[in-house]
Amino acid sequence: MNQIEYDCENEFIAREEISLPRFVLNKAKQSASECCSSRGIWKIVQRRIPALRWIPRYKIADLVPDILAGLTTGIYSIPQGMSYSVLASxxxxxxxxxxxxxxxxxxxxxxxxxxxxxxxxxxxIMVAKARTNILPDFDNGTTATEYKDLHDLTPISVTTSLCLLTGLIQLGMALARLDILVSYLSDAAICGLTFGAVIQAVLSQINGVLGTESHTIEGTFLHNYYKLYDICEHIGETNIATLIISIIVFTILLTSKYMIEARTIKKGVPFPTELIVIIVATILSHFCKFEERWKVKVVSEIKRGFSTPGIPRFDVMKYLIGNGISIAIVGFALTISFGKLFAKKHGYRVDPNQELLALGLSNAISSIFGVFPVCTSLSKTIVSEAAGARTQLTGMVSCVILLIAILWMGPLLEDLPVCILSCIVLVSLRSLLLKIFELPKLWRCSKLDVVIWVVTAIVTILWDIVEGLVAGIIIAILLVVTRTQWPRLYDLGVIDETQSDFREITRYGKATRLQVPIFRFDAPPIFTNIDIFKKKLRQIVDKLSEGNENGGYSCDLPQLKNWAPLILDCSTWIYTDSMGIEAVKDINEECLKSKVVILFANLRSSVCVQYHRAGLFSSMCDGQFYPSIRDALQIADRLKNDPTTMLNEDTCLSKFLSDLQKKMDDLSASNLKLPIFVARVNEIFLLRFVKVPGSDEKSSHLGSISSIEECDLS
Structure with a gap:
């Protein structure tokens, strides 16, 4: 059966086409119905504040694991927070x-x-880049030249403004339902961006390890080259005591990571190496007078308690828009990626739009309290999950530990050497640096992803993180377009005897080529690839036509005498556009003139609907569309075996051939402009022949044949 018969028999339901005003009206009615009842309002509130839904259902059995995991995470957060703050400058x-x-x-x-x-x-790292672009780490604390209109700037005033801006952007994205945009940032682009950013972070921490000062301006092209040159130029100013302390701390941290923590983390309780190093180093620095005796730079004054809440500066935000957008997108991409990872592991779902809303609120509200942009912390999440966390109550318990540290432990850490925090940062970045060794594996999986990874990393290293992010998105989109612009046309063969499994002949040794050629175009025909689509099909049609004229085979393609059906597997055509529809119509007309009829198989229902609305079914034969390759083969085999007899016995086939001839008549109707007769054909199953009165010229739509019954229309 053909496609239309298949749809009728199985009661295909075409989705009703809804106009834009009606669509908006339906959405408005749906929202109004939800908001007009107390139950509907409560559901909306619960959906937007998930804690109201899961707290009443909280299981007492989860309390002890959550508390223990919260204590572990809280202790881990103290050294991590201090070292990552240094990373953010x-x-x-x-x-x-x-x-x-x-x-x-x-x-x-x-x-x-x-x-x-x-x-x-x-x-x-992105926060540090944005801050140092406006307020470089010069000894006199001046701002960069292009920001001279900003007065009384401090590092925290810049970062809190950036945090508020990032939060507002994320809230705007959540309200506009733009969480789908993060799909344009591929994993390869994120990995390349991360590697490039880590290279910048390593260079920014070298001064802390050596005890030297930075003399370069951030954000300029090749600034990392100039930074490396500056480090080498001032290597003679290295503080030997600071360098020795850094080497010792490096050795301790790496030894602990690979020998101690690798074993304890499996038991759910990570060994607090960083916290122990910070405590010991602070005690030694205090009693041995590191700063006074050897000029080792220390953290200095740490205020006890919280800083005074304040509204971030809005005059700085106009200079941070690019950074805010990039941080908002990257932060959400990381948050939803990590969230889905653990949700899949533990069997629940996360709402991307709700995650975007939560992240935006966290950044926007926290900016009042001196916080810089945040997202999901992978290391803390791993520690929390390994320690047995069951719910978000773990985060609340860890905040209690941090509250104690902020209220009472601040002054005790004033003598902590800064190089200790730089060493902790560098050791924590080691896993991200090692990502480069995953490139060979990625190359085997997808060479185009390697291109995205490398281009994004190079742009980030040579320029900056924002430019790297833009480059990653652009190159990913361009490569997607490239994949659809130059698809391949595969010659298919049958593997099993039931003719239900068709595979590429070049890839499967058991695939057998049938007498009827079967091809698959591995992309939907759209405006980017219609020229390739036409070109490849014309090459096939030319070979079939050549075989017809020579009475034999051409280029290993099986031929039928005087008639060549061609089956096109359309299973990869997930969508199409107006130019794609016109391309199908044009190539069909060209094929008919060359005595080749295309039989379309495996068309998706959505594409069928598009073809129907575009009038393609009315301009082509119904018998050219089939729900499967097997159905198309049955028609092709009938035509091949005995078309003359089949015309008399098979009304369905006869209708198909009649429709086909009608379409061919329409192609040349403008030239004939006369009634057309159906002539009896000996060597071809159908031909309409016209003899114009007063002329010996004969015309055939399907090409010349050796024997016909002429019909004089005069």
Missing amino acids: LPPVYGLYASFFPPLIYFFFGSSKHSSCSLFSLLC
Whole structure:
């Protein structure tokens, strides 16, 4: 049966085409019905504040695991917050603030049970780049030349403005339902961006390890080259005591990571190496007078308690729009990626739009309390999950530990050497640096993804993170277009005897080529590839026509005498456009003139609807469309075996051939302009022949044949 008969027999239901005003009206009615009842309003509130839904259902059995996991995560957050704050080019105490306030807000609005909204290395690097672009780390604390209209700037005033801007952008994206945009940022682009950012972070921490000062301006093209040159130029100013301390700390941290923590993390309780190093180093620095005796730079004053809440500066935001957009997109991409990872592992779902809303609120509200942009912290989430976390109550317990540290432990850490925090940062970045060794595996899976990875990383290293992000998105989109612009046309053969499995002959040794050629165009015909589509099909049609004229085979393609049906597998045509529809119509007309009829098989219902609305079924034969290759083969075999007899016995086939001839008549009707007779044919199953009165000229739509019954229309 053909496609239309198949649809009728199985009661195909075409989706009703809805106009834009009606669509808006239906959505408005749906929203109004939800908001007009107390139950509907309560459902909306629960959907937007998930804590109201899961807290009443909280299981007592989860309480002890959540508390223990919260204690472990809270202890881990102290050194992580302080070191990542240095990575963001800010005083260490602000890292504690960023580890305290966002989890409190995410507790109420987040949809993930395990995600810990806190600091992530990539975002800290992006924050540092944005801050140092406006307020470089010069000894005199001056701003960059292009920002001279900004007065009384401090590092935290820049980062809090960036945090508020990032939160507002994310809230706007959530309200506009733009969470789908993150799909344009591929994993390869994120990995390349991360690697490039890590290279920048490593260069930014070398001065801390050596005890030297930075003399370069951030954000300029090739600034990392100039930074490396500056480090080498001032290598003679290295503080030997600072370097020795850094080497010792490096050795301790790496030994602990690979020998101790690798075993303890499996038991759910990670060994707090960083915290122990910070405590010991602070005690030694205090009693041995590191700063006074050897000029080792220390953290200095850390205020006890929280900083005074304040509204971020809006005059700075206009200079941070590009950074805010990139941080908002990257932060959400990381958050939803990590959230889905743990949700899949533990068997629940996360809502992308709700995650975007929770992240936006966490950033926007926390900016009042001196917090810089945050997202899901992968390391904290892993520690929390390994320690047995069941719900977001873990984050609340960890905030209690951080509250104690902020209120009472601040002054005790004033003698902590800064190089300790730089060493902790560098060791924590080692896993991201090692991502480059995954390129060979990625190359085997997808060479185009390697291109995205490398291009994004190179642009990020040579220029900056924002430019790297833009380059990653652009190259990913361009490669997607490239994949659809130059698809392949595969010659298919049958594998099983039931003729239900058709595969590429070049890839499957058991695939057998049938007498009727079967091809698959591995992309939907759209405006980007219609020229390739036409070109490849014309090559096939020319070979079939050549075989007809020579009475034999051409280029290993099986031929039928004087008639060549061609089956086109359309299973990969997931959508089409107006130019694609016109291309199908044009190539069909060209094929008919060359005595080749295309039989379309495996068309998706959505494409069939598009063809129907575009009038393609009325301009082509119904018998050219089939629900499967097997159905198309049955018609092709009938035509091949005995077309003359089949015309008399098979009314369905006769209708198809009559329709086909009618279409061919329409192609040349403008030239004939006369009634057309159906002539009896000996060697071809159907031909209409016309003899114009007063002329010996004969015309045939299907090409010349050897024997016909002439019909004089005079």
